[in-house]
Amino acid sequence: xxxxxxxxxxxxxxxxxxxxxxxxxxxxxxxxxxxxxxxxxxxxxxxxxxxxxxxxxxxxxxxxxxxxxxxxxxxxxxxxxxxxxxxxxxxxxxxxxxxxxxxxxxxxxxxxxxxxxxxxxxxxxxxxxxxxxxxxxxxxxxxxxxxxxxxxxxxxxxxxxxxxxxxxxxxxxxxxxxxxxxxxxxxxxxxxxxxxxxxxxxxxxxxxxxxxxxxxxxxxxxxxxxxxxxxxxxxxxxxxxxxxxxxxxxxxxxxxxxxxxxxxxxxxxxxxxxxxxxxxxxxxxxxxxxxxxxxxxxxxxxxxxxxxxxxxxxxxxxxxxxxxxxxxxxxxxxxxxxxxxxxxxxxxxxxxxxxxxxxxxxxxxxxxxxxxxxxxxxxxxxxxxxxxxxxxxxxxxxxxxxxxxxxxxxxxxxxxxxxxxxxxxxxxxxxxxxxxxxxxxxxxxxxxxxxxxxxxxxxxxxxxxxxxxxxxxxxxxxxxxxxxxxxxxxxxxxxxxxxxxxxxxxxxxxxxxxxxxxxxxxxxxxxxxxx
Numbered sequence: 001x002x003x004x005x006x007x008x009x010x011x012x013x014x015x016x017x018x019x020x021x022x023x024x025x026x027x028x029x030x031x032x033x034x035x036x037x038x039x040x041x042x043x044x045x046x047x048x049x050x051x052x053x054x055x056x057x058x059x060x061x062x063x064x065x066x067x068x069x070x071x072x073x074x075x076x077x078x079x080x081x082x083x084x085x086x087x088x089x090x091x092x093x094x095x096x097x098x099x100x101x102x103x104x105x106x107x108x109x110x111x112x113x114x115x116x117x118x119x120x121x122x123x124x125x126x127x128x129x130x131x132x133x134x135x136x137x138x139x140x141x142x143x144x145x146x147x148x149x150x151x152x153x154x155x156x157x158x159x160x161x162x163x164x165x166x167x168x169x170x171x172x173x174x175x176x177x178x179x180x181x182x183x184x185x186x187x188x189x190x191x192x193x194x195x196x197x198x199x200x201x202x203x204x205x206x207x208x209x210x211x212x213x214x215x216x217x218x219x220x221x222x223x224x225x226x227x228x229x230x231x232x233x234x235x236x237x238x239x240x241x242x243x244x245x246x247x248x249x250x251x252x253x254x255x256x257x258x259x260x261x262x263x264x265x266x267x268x269x270x271x272x273x274x275x276x277x278x279x280x281x282x283x284x285x286x287x288x289x290x291x292x293x294x295x296x297x298x299x300x301x302x303x304x305x306x307x308x309x310x311x312x313x314x315x316x317x318x319x320x321x322x323x324x325x326x327x328x329x330x331x332x333x334x335x336x337x338x339x340x341x342x343x344x345x346x347x348x349x350x351x352x353x354x355x356x357x358x359x360x361x362x363x364x365x366x367x368x369x370x371x372x373x374x375x376x377x378x379x380x381x382x383x384x385x386x387x388x389x390x391x392x393x394x395x396x397x398x399x400x401x402x403x404x405x406x407x408x409x410x411x412x413x414x415x416x417x418x419x420x421x422x423x424x425x426x427x428x429x430x431x432x433x434x435x436x437x438x439x440x441x442x443x444x445x446x447x448x449x450x451x452x453x454x455x456x457x458x459x460x461x462x463x464x465x466x467x468x469x470x471x472x473x474x475x476x477x478x479x480x481x482x483x484x485x486x487x488x489x490x491x492x493x494x495x496x497x498x499x500x501x502x503x504x505x506x507x508x509x510x511x512x513x514x515x516x517x518x519x520x521x522x523x524x525x526x527x528x529x530x531x
Contacts (some may be wrong), residue, residue, distance in 0.1 A: 179473050219378045246445035251514050253489055255441065256453060259329070260486040266427045267321040270398055273423060276310040276406045278318070289403050291442065296327050298458030301482040304525060306404045316528055317405045319470075323458075323483025324397050326517075329435050330455035330487060332390055336368075337375050338439050339386025356450060357509065365447040371420045372443040383436050390432040395421055450492040455484040456519045468516045471524045479522025488517030 286306070294302040296319060310317050332338050348371065355364040376382055399407075399417060405414075441449040456467050459480050469477040470485055482497040495508045 087311040098269070125403065159430050182301070189525055222245055222279065240530035246447050247441050249491065251439075252441060252446075252451055256436050256489050256515055257486055259431070259438065260326075262427070262434060263322055263329070263487075264324050264485075264510045266424060266431060267318045267325065269427065270321060270402075270424060271314045272421075273316045273420070274314075274402050275408045276314060276402075277408045278309050278311050278406075282390070286404055289400050293324075293397075293400050293404055297401075297483050300480070300522070301458065301520075302404065304482075310405050314405075315523070317401065319485055319524075320405075320483060321398055321401050322485040323520065324401055325394055325431065326455050326484045326487050328390070328394055328397060329431070330453055330484075332386075332435060333442075333453045334440050337372055337382070337443070338436055339382045339389060340375060340379075356492075356494050359494075361449065362447060364494065365450070368450075369444045369447060372440075385511070386436055387429060387432040390435065391428045394428050394431065395424065448493075450494075452490045454490050454513075454517055456481050456488075456517050458483055462521055466513060466516060468518045469524075470518050470520055471527050474527045475523065477521055478525065482520045482522060482524070484517045484519050487515075488513060 150375070290302055290306055293305075297305075300322070301320060305316065305320055335345045336352060337345060340348075352364065352368050352371075355367060355475065359367075395417065399420060440452065441455070461480055462469065462477050466490070467481070467484075471477075491512050491514050494512045497512060
């Protein structure tokens with residue numbers, strides 16, 4: 001800061017003239033004289049010259065007063081500005097410090113608040129962890145208690161079931177041995193043991209101890225062997241007594257519906273492919289064909305087809321074709337294994353029928369499933385052969401129906417078969433393939449019962465409990481059955497017990513229709529004529 005001089009001088013003179021006059025006695029007013037040629041001589045002052053002195057003094061006094069005023073103003077202004085400058089600087093620094101202090105204080109308060117929140121959360125988590133540990137400890141205790149109770153219950157159950165299991169095992173062993181003619185092997189074993197015992201008894205006394213120890217080890221080995229055999233027999237019995245099905249009844253019904261739909265579509269397309277004449281061909285030419293069709297559809301329907309005019313409305317021809325294909329499929333599915341040798345099929349069907357009537361249901365079903373499975377394992381291409389044969393049969397039988405209905409094509413059946421095969425082979429292959437798949441399902445994948453795809457016999461009386469009239473909406477159901485247009489599904493269950501099967505040789509078979517076949521009655525012909 002600039003130092004301020006003290007201008008308050010002691011004994012300050014009033015005027016500058018007085019100051020110079022007192023300090024310089026020889027001071028004269030030469031300055032107010034004018035130069036002339038007589039400058040070497042001093043002239044005395046005139047009153048005019050003296051009158052100029054007060055004016056100068058007045059002017060100097062005014063200047064002095066002005067300077068004094070300015071000085072006083074400067075004195076007053078300088079300390080005030082310095083003080084104001086210092087005060088403003090101090091105020092600004094104080095304001096900055098206060099602002100920093102407030103910011104620091106706010107930050108500190110916020111940090112303290114966060115710290116308190118973290119402390120509260122830590123306490124809450126610690127309390128939760130403690131409660132969770134207590135709950136886990138209680139849960140572990142409950143689990144241990146339940147395990148002990150479970151072990152105790154299992155032990156009690158085993159102790160109660162052990163006698164019955166032993167009796168059942170002995171019973172199954174006796175039955176298995178009796179059925180497998182294992183008595184001969186047991187007898188031979190006893191004979192061998194008796195011979196060994198005789199040889200050991202005739203030995204000397206020194207070797208009796210060692211031979212007895214050897215016999216004990218043989219007895220232990222035989223006991224172990226018997227226990228292993230019992231386990232194997234138990235597993236085999238469990239395999240034959242299981243009733244697990246891979247398909248439900250509803251799924252099999254859906255498969256039969258799909259098969260009926262494919263048959264209907266093929267019959268409608270095939271009838272549209274052919275045209276029929278009003279004039280009947282000579283009976284001598286079609287007599288053999290009529291006889292063959294009669295074995296499939298019955299004599300009544302064969303006569304109706306061969307004597308009626310189908311040129312305008314081939315509806316009856318389509319229904320007859322559906323009946324012919326349904327008969328073919330049901331006959332194939334009734335065999336034990338589709339496509340297998342006819343003699344072997346007949347023998348296997350008889351064996352299974354006898355077993356179904358005299359053995360428990362699981363036993364006969366398991367035998368059927370295993371036999372059917374291993375036949376296909378021995379002949380891997382059996383399905384392919386069966387599909388091919390069924391397709392050819394359906395195509396040939398379809399043309400036979402068209403021939404007796406008055407097909408207009410003048411060519412022989414053998415010549416018409418080739419274009420007919422080219423046109424409809426793919427459709428018929430789907431029918432054959434669906435039938436083979438359905439056979440595999442009913443023969444191998446169903447163990448709880450016996451499922452049969454059924455077709456109503458031609459000529460039998462109508463039974464509303466076992467079949468459906470296709471024209472029941474148009475009138476009363478009258479007359480005998482002409483043909484089956486849609487296949488049905490029947491479920492058979494054998495309730496045979498071992499004791500009754502051995503004594504009586506027959507079983508109580510429970511049958512139930514899951515899907516009734518749809519049939520055409522004799523009254524349907526009149527309804528078709530009225531249309």
